[in-house]
Amino acid sequence: MTVLQYDDRRLRLDFGRWEALLLRRSHLEFPLTAIARIEVLPGWTSEVLGLRSGLVISGFLKIATFRHPSGVRRLVSMHRGTPVLRIGLAGAEFDELLISTPTAVAVADGLRVAR
Template sequence: MMLRRRFHSVPLTAIRASEVTEWPSEFLGLRTGLNIPGRRRLGTYRHPNGTRRLVAMKAGEPVLRNRLADIPESGGFDEPLISTPNAAEVEAELRG
């Protein structure tokens, strides 16, 4: 509900780069959604430089950051940031 969508998928061909990071301290952009400082971020963020991010992060879990191609199949987002305990395994599978 906070993401304004029930489901979002991105084709593997839209992923240009991926990395596993910790909780980002950078300014993600102007938020629509939920932000509990240092604990949870859930929503969409638009950075002043135009980058649109789909964010679902939980403190204490690694974050998988994907950079997407600018194509309609990416759903209008440039970077999804998703926290998951198995982020390293997911990233390894994306790299093939």
């Protein structure tokens, strides 16, 4: 599962072995100034995310990058039954992150304070 870490300047995502393989990267970092919005979803989102590169097991697991026809680029690491942190980014490689984490509410609150 993705591990999220942040301080007063940056957000870092460290991916597990299989996530890193599927996403073709071991980690990502963004300055906190790139965060445009933060939202916590109670669980899985079934919205249309776009064309993918990665693994999707419908209704259970999504570890992939997506490009929506509108041009929105998303990095997704979602697991069924776990809250999802939705982070909107500006001026970054991805427009949105959808990351499952059991500590989504605490991370969202911490990021809001840190920015």
